[in-house]
Amino acid sequence: MSVIVRLQREAFDAASEVAALKRSRTDIGAVVIFTGICRADEDGEPIAALNLEHYPDMAEAEIGRHIEAARQRWPLLGVTVIHRYGRIVPGEGIVLVVTASTHRQAAFAAAEFLMDYLKTRAPFWKQVEKPGGKTSDKIWVEARASDDTAAERWKPAPTKREPAN
C-alpha cells in the first residue's frame, strides 16, 4: 500500500504520480484520478490568479488523518494526494487525488470522500487576484455551503461525537 502526501509550490504531473503508484503492482484493477483546476473566472468575474495560503504542518497531518479514515473504510491499494500552495494561474492544477483499488467502487468512493474533506477540513485558503494587480483587488474566496453538505454525507451515524466541529 503506497500512501503519498505532498504539499508543494510547483506544478504536478498526474501521469508520473499514477505511474509511481502502480509501479510493480498487478493487483490494481481501478485507478481514479481527480484534478482540481484553477478556472479563468470565479463567480462570473475574470481572475488573474489564485493565491493559496496554508498551515503547513496541520495540512499534512489533516490530510494524513483523512487518508487513514479512507483506508479504514475502503480496500485501497494506493492513495496519492498533492495540494499546491502559492500562486496558481488559470489552467493549472491545484489539487491531485489518486486512488487505486481492485474494483472501481472503492476507488471512486475514496477519491470523492478525500476531495469532500479536503474542501472543508484541510487548512488552505484561496485568495483571488483580479486582473490589474492592485492590492485592493485581492479577495478571499468564501467557503461554499454545498461543500459542507458534500462532506456531511460521509459522517458516521451520530453515536459518538468527534471533538471537532
Place this chain on the structure above:
Amino acid sequence: MSVIVRLQREAFDAASEVAALKRSRTDIGAVVIFTGICRADEDGEPIAALNLEHYPDMAEAEIGRHIEAARQRWPLLGVTVIHRYGRIVPGEGIVLVVTASTHRQAAFAAAEFLMDYLKTRAPFWKQVEKPGGKTSDKIWVEARASDDTAAERWKPAPTKREPAN
C-alpha cells in the same frame, strides 16, 4: 463541449487524452479520470491475458447514447471514452473514462454513471486466457450481479418503461 468515443486495439495514454480535452479551455475546474486495468488474477486464479470480443457498431452507438444521457443529467464540459478490444495483458488499461466540468460533483457523478453503464450495457465480452495457452483454458468471464446493482441506481423513477431490459 468535446465528446470523444474510441474503440481500439492499441493501448491508450490517459495524459494525452486529458490534454486534448482541456486544450484551450479555461472554464474547466474539475477533471475525473477513470482507468480500468487488467489484473494479474481473476477470482484468485492467475491469468495470462484477457481477450475482449465486441460488437463494434453497437458498442460505439451504445456508448454515445450513454454519454448523451450523462450530458442531459450533468453540466459537462468534456467527455472521453476509450474502450480496448483484443488481447490485453495484466497491468494494461482496458477502459478510460474522462469527464470534465466546472465543479467536481458533476465530473465524479458522470464518470461513475458511464462506468456503471459500460459494465452492464456496452457490448463487450471478456475471456480469460490462463497461463499455458491451451484452448481449453479460455473461459468467458461471468457478469457480476454487483455491476447490475450499480447500474440500477441511476435509473429514473419507473414512470415510463424503456424498451430494453
Place this chain on the structure above:
Amino acid sequence: MKVRYFAWVRERVGKTEEDIDPPAGVATIGDLVDWLARQGEGYAYAFENPNVVRSAIDKRHVRSDARIAGASEIAFFPPMTGG
C-alpha cells in the same frame, strides 16, 4: 434478416452471423429464440436458457417481447462484461 452471434453464443451456434428467413408467426425476439433453438444441437445449446441470452435489434438492446418486423440486424449475446 441478418443475425449475429457474440462470445459463447457465437461459439455454441458455431457461426458469427447468418441470413435467416423465419416462418410467418415468428413475431418477437422470444419467438425467434424458440425457432432458432430448434435449428440444431448448437442452437439448442446456445439458447438452452433463453433468459440468460441478451438481444439487440439494429444495435439497440431489446427485450424478448420486442417485435422483429422491419429489423435488418438482430444480435444475440451473453450478459456483457466490458468496462
Place this chain on the structure above:
Amino acid sequence: MKVRYFAWVRERVGKTEEDIDPPAGVATIGDLVDWLARQGEGYAYAFENPNVVRSAIDKRHVRSDARIAGASEIAFFPPMTGG
C-alpha cells in the same frame, strides 16, 4: 502558548503569530476568543463574528468548548477553501 493566525484572521489581527499569556479563567477556545477580541481594534475585527472563525489546537480542529490547558500551539482561521 503560541497562537497563529491565517488568511483574513491574520490580516485583521496584523500578525502571523505571537506568544500569549492569557489570565487564569481563560479555560476554553471560546474564552480565549473573548479575551483576544478585547486586545485591540484588529483583534475585535478579526473575531467580530466568533462563530465564523475556526480553531485548531496542536494541529487538530477543535470546537469553541475545547479546553486549552496544555496546548502548545493554537490557530485561528476562516472556513477553509482548499481543494
